[in-house]
Amino acid sequence: MRVALFVTCFNDTLFPGTGRAVLTVLERLGHTVDFPPEQTCCGQMHFNTGYRPEAASLAARFARVFAGYDAVVTPSASCAGMVRDGYPLLAERHGDGVDEQRIADIVPRVHEFTAFLTDVLGVTDVGARFPHRVIYHPTCHSLRGLRLGDRPLSLLRAVRDIDLVELPGADSCCGFGGTFAVKNAETSGAMLADKTAEVRATGADVLCAADNSCLMHIGGGLSRQGSRVRTMHLAEILAATERGAS
């Protein structure tokens, strides 16, 4: 199986550790992972903000760059969702420059990282050890978009020495919503305030999720409030071993 990492432009730029963690986990499981350097962005921000032609050319680039791979793995539920739900629409509506067949070929090969582990590789125990109190926030795109359900939690439950506690009100949105947090910053902030209060009340050391964008939002709030709760992509927990985090 030829596996490629789609790290996402966001992680590439802001959270390179998440990309390295995905490599660590997949390589530990015996897979070789390639990083095609021509990759950039899936087009989600443009698509969700209404800039469809721009999103369409980024989609075309994505389909071209990843064309030869059996599986494209990405540590972002929202980018995986963009490919799955947005690309067919873009192919249908912005035909020029977007190769419909190529899009149709690539869509089913793109996997969100946790779903790739549980559904494609069929593993839940990836050999991790992480002796901390952890809460998991199911981001909206993991929960209601990709319907990841229990998959991320099943991976976390298999981590040695983890103290996994429940986050109350976990299924409510943190208020990020991409450009929503800029265009409607105050409304977004009101949602964030409720989320950070729930997070802090759990007494957890680490908040994890399957998407760094929401984590950056919640983490940005926690940091401003002076909270000591750390935010970490779930992949980084799965990459951690007895010898400490990768």
Next chain:
Amino acid sequence: MTAPTDRGVVWLGSPTFPDAARTALLDTQLRANLKRATTTIRAKRHAAATELDDWEALRDSAAAIKRRTARHLGRYLVQLEQTVTAAGGIVHWAGDAAEANRIVTDLIRETGETEVVKVKSMVTQEIGLNEHLLDAGITAYETDLAELIVQLGDDRPSHILVPAIHRNRTEIRDIFAAEMGRWGRPAPEDLTDDPAELAEAARQHLRHKFLTAKVAVSGANFAVADTGTLVVVESEGNGRMCLTLPETLITVMGVEKVVPTWSDLEVFLQLLPRSATGERMNPYTSTWTGITDGDGPSRFHLVLLDNGRTDTLADTVGREALACIRCSACLNVCPVFERTGGHAYGSVYPGPIGAVLTPQLAGIDRAATLPFASTLCGACYDACPVKIDIPALLAHLRAGVVESERARRRLPTAEAMTMTAAATVLGSPALFDAAQKAGSLGSRAIARDGRIGRLPGPLRGWSATRDTPALPAESFRSWWRKNRDSDR
């Protein structure tokens, strides 16, 4: 989409959503009222939906019926006109709000009456009927309890099912005490904020209206094409009074409310109450077919309203919004609505459905901030009994807003310039790499402990309550280049 003329729907002069929301967020009383109300109704809806084994199958059926009806809407409407007419009703067609208002005013004038009672109806709010009637010297009395609170308080509805959801009982007591006397029977002097007392005061106030009114105006939840039957679903029984006691009944209905057959109601009458109030069945379901001698009104008029609906139908994506049965589940589960309340949407239709329906009915330039009033979290889609993919519609309408801006302006907006620049950078790995390096240097220069605090300009709102991480020294791609590429 061309800018339509007088369609109502939006409240003229309303601020944009972000501005209105900012004001609403400061109202702690409003936030508390909304939080309490939405939390209760969410739990009830969830319980009522999940207790049915075939809930998902019901949703699928409802979605299929609504979409099929929309595809053949013209046919079912003509059939409805025939069946209603055959049953003794008179059907009128109204292209827009102004025409519907004119028709209803003329019909009331023909009766010689100057007062009418009303059944709660969204569509008459949409066309601004009460205000129009008032200008024509006709007083319309709202008889739904929450609608009465809104009318007495000279207020606007903030929710499609519970128009006074923004009020708590103390506020309601004060409105009743101060205003009932001006509209009819005053509230008792010693009225308290006990819910039973408030309901009794409303009952006494309204009773006289029901017994004297000769004309009623209603909306409709459904109209059955094959039988000509109209359906109104409600909780209080006040609608039933209006629908049965007066001599003349005028029903205004959006054309999308038609369903093909009587048996289709089986699906909707299960979904609607469970989604709306979290009840297995609503207390009152009134159905009537034309007129019946010696039973109920002796004159029945049905006004079929377009008001932007056929334009909406022409958009094969956007038309999904016409499947809405106005249950309000999407409002109740929406985290944005919960914080801002309904008035911030500046429209008769607030919340998620309002954000997709308003721009389509009123014209996208009249509600350009509404499609952006959502995080696309998807809670609405999951709750919607007719499976309207509201997040997908929002994204679709956002593209419409951007296109409309691009067509109207000679110079691009700051946002459009940023987006174009971003697309150029992301279109080239070399430019992207260079931008990452520049961003890393720049952001680390202004960061402290790897975090950036308050920022000016468009990021001011964001950075007021959130720190932003500085870009790390090394992007993933440069790490890969150094550590992995050379191995190969």
